[in-house]
């Protein structure tokens with residue numbers, strides 16, 4: 001197994017000033033699970049198609065191991081792809097579908113037969129083996145598609161293009177679990193495309209966040225969540241995402257929240273003028289506390305979420321999470337405190353992960 005390396009890869013469907021994917025460098029390490037995460041139109045599929053050879057990049061090079069494959073087509077890259085819509089031969093049985101990708105060697109090599117058996121086991125396909133594929137449900141067909149990619153021991157990577165889109169919501173977790181289990185069994189490089197941050201964070205060893213054709217950050221789910229390098233990443237990841245407030249850091253190290261009279265003091269700021277202040281909803285405390293900024297304002301909206309009550313206050317549209325039984329209703333006036341140590345400042349030049357050391 002080898003790494004897949006992109007050097008200055010970028011793509012424009014029309015001209016160079018209109019990048020669908022801005023040039024970037026990256027190495028997909030062998031045997032690692034990646035997620036390409038971003039909103040619709042950010043360039044995920046463009047990148048995936050460049051990797052698979054379906055699309056020729058406007059600029060840059062792709063290497064599989066030491067081989068430059070930039071101008072090689074799909075067949076010469078040995079990369080398997082699982083699409084949104086399952087690709088199976090409907091007239092064949094499940095077993096015939098699984099054997100098909102290795103049909104030339106299957107009868108000859110015991111190890112290929114063994115691999116097919118292992119794929120069947122890890123994807124729990126035994127009950128369906130002799131069924132015609134056209135009689136399968138959508139999620140079963142998608143498992144067969146995945147199985148067809150996994151049976152080949154020689155692939156350099158498996159690209160998964162939003163494979164759960166057509167799967168029933170109640171089955172998604174099951175399919176995701178089987179994808180992860182199959183990667184543990186056959187440690188191949190997997191690259192999952194998704195716009196669902198929960199899916200990316202629960203699947204990947206490394207998440208690559210894109211927006212408007214730009215790769216903004218890559219890192220472990222823990223790094224992406226806890227040390228976002230960009231306000232978009234901070235806001236896109238999390239449920240709800242990080243609150244991002246407009247601010248200015250002025251001479252004299254004052255932080256001014258835009259459109260308000262709130263002025264907060266910094267003891268040692270090196271940031272430029274414009275900045276964003278970020279804070280995760282679950283870090284905001286109810287009531288007044290001396291270790292942070294307290295804002296008093298009206299509750300704009302209350303929504304029950306999976307982790308508690310999500311409260312939005314009118315001031316700056318700040319969202320916070322409180323326990324379900326907290327007696328707060330729309331229209332109430334409440335104090336909320338943003339603890340200094342939990343605030344991240346994003347500036348154009350400098351990013352502070354924690355303000356407590358800077359606060360006077």
Ligand SMILES: Nc1ncnc2c1ncn2[C@@H]1O[C@H](COP(=O)(O)OP(=O)(O)OP(=O)(O)O)[C@@H](O)[C@H]1O
Pocket residue numbers: 013020038039040041042043044045046047195
């Ligand atoms: N064949 C094409 N011709 C022209 N523009 C295209 C083409 N395919 C994609 N684009 C544009 O390139 C940009 C990136 O598209 P891409 O499909 O890679 O994004 P994506 O993140 O995969 O989005 P989605 O999640 O909606 O599939 C978008 O602005 C899109 O409109």
